[in-house]
Amino acid sequence: MIRKCLFPVAGYGTRFLPATKSMPKEMLPIVNKPLVQYGVEESIEAGLKQIALVTGRGKRAIADHFDISFELENQIAGTSKESYLTSIRKVLSEGTFMMTRQREMKGLGHAILTGESLVGNEAFGVILSDDLCVNPGEDGVMAQMVKLYNQFRCSIVAIQEVPMENIEKYGVIAGDDMGGGLYRVKDMVEKPKAEDAPSNLAVIGRYILTPDIFDILRDTPPGKNGEIQLTDALMTQAQNGCVLAYKFQGRRFDCGSVPGFIEATNYVYENIYQDGQG
Numbered sequence: 001m002i003r004k005c006l007f008p009v010a011g012y013g014t015r016f017l018p019a020t021k022s023m024p025k026e027m028l029p030i031v032n033k034p035l036v037q038y039g040v041e042e043s044i045e046a047g048l049k050q051i052a053l054v055t056g057r058g059k060r061a062i063a064d065h066f067d068i069s070f071e072l073e074n075q076i077a078g079t080s081k082e083s084y085l086t087s088i089r090k091v092l093s094e095g096t097f098m099m100t101r102q103r104e105m106k107g108l109g110h111a112i113l114t115g116e117s118l119v120g121n122e123a124f125g126v127i128l129s130d131d132l133c134v135n136p137g138e139d140g141v142m143a144q145m146v147k148l149y150n151q152f153r154c155s156i157v158a159i160q161e162v163p164m165e166n167i168e169k170y171g172v173i174a175g176d177d178m179g180g181g182l183y184r185v186k187d188m189v190e191k192p193k194a195e196d197a198p199s200n201l202a203v204i205g206r207y208i209l210t211p212d213i214f215d216i217l218r219d220t221p222p223g224k225n226g227e228i229q230l231t232d233a234l235m236t237q238a239q240n241g242c243v244l245a246y247k248f249q250g251r252r253f254d255c256g257s258v259p260g261f262i263e264a265t266n267y268v269y270e271n272i273y274q275d276g277q278g
């Protein structure tokens, strides 16, 4: 059974400066809820209730968000405003939170490896909270992936088709189509140029990883942009055993870009947000 989900939340959020100068990008709100809380809710919904945050300098607001604000609770107890705390209270009552700091920014693979001490020797989820995924009324993306993991017991990456002009922003896979939106990964490349991309199937920020990924990451040399790439480690795992790629059900918004962030905001405001509810 998968119990833990790792959240790499140490990145800088340069594209949202100056908003992210002293505030973590993961705390930017989509309407009234910080991005990272959407990810944590998706994780808890999938049964992954132990949340492992790989944070960094300047990210204390995230740790504070997943703690009680005693003054706030005290101030609004018994008033109608309590309804605004509904979702965060639920998260706090169901989830447990662990944290470690990534001291140097050496890539997503390095962030995952930094989380090893929190995860230990068990399979775990990874959520990149920049990617907001929704599937209203149905299983979230992580819950869909957990079901597949319970069946196949190997690492799984979530994928979606993207236009070729955007492919160089992503890890890209090629594989054997197993039906039902599943592929057995044969090739995986981090941020290729369109002409070098093995397909238009882009990896988005949802993974389930088996714990042998840590040893592989330790032996993975820096790749694209001089960073330790999770994509390269997954390619090794695919060659040695099995990695699956899954075309998920639902919608995904790239909240690491301004247009994606605005699109997500409009979507959540129109379809999910309820006035007076936190």
Ligand code: G1P
Pocket (backbone or CB within 6 Å): 108, 128, 131, 169, 170, 171, 172, 190, 191, 202, 203, 204, 205, 230, 231, 256
């Ligand atoms: C990371 C991964 C990339 C993946 C993407 C999904 O890139 O390295 O393989 O496709 O997340 O959002 P980043 O967007 O952090 O540069």
